[in-house]
Amino acid sequence: MKIPTISALAVVTSLIAASGAPAQDTAAGKTSFNKCLACHAIGAGAKNKIGPELNGLDGRKSGTAEGYSYSDANKNSGITWSKEVFLEYIKDPNSKIPGTKMAFAGIKNEKEANDLWAYIAQFDKDGKTK
Numbered sequence: 087m088k089i090p091t092i093s094a095l096a097v098v099t100s101l102i103a104a105s106g107a108p109a110q111d112t113a114a115g116k117t118s119f120n121k122c123l124a125c126h127a128i129g130a131g132a133k134n135k136i137g138p139e140l141n142g143l144d145g146r147k148s149g150t151a152e153g154y155s156y157s158d159a160n161k162n163s164g165i166t167w168s169k170e171v172f173l174e175y176i177k178d179p180n181s182k183i184p185g186t187k188m189a190f191a192g193i194k195n196e197k198e199a200n201d202l203w204a205y206i207a208q209f210d211k212d213g214k215t216k
Contacts, residue, residue, distance in 0.1 A: 125188075148167065176193050
């Protein structure tokens, strides 16, 4: 009876590994966020900088951080931030929102982008972790 159990476990493990969904690592995402720190803030006491503060980004409409002067392209993009939208955007921000003020080459590495989203998405609109 041990062999069927081990075989079933191997199949389940293989299916999970083959799903293609990279595991998210908020600690790695925090490290990746260092690339964003020159322009963005997040967490308790975050304020707008060259770019808007990113607290509560998940579910927020693009161009709506209070007190930040957005480009028309960003304000009129119609985007509501979600994991899927963020992952597409962060690869090449200027391609996703032509005319954005964000001057950033992007993050092409899928794992790094997922980790970054995990880090950003953990903060609510008040900068507290969920």
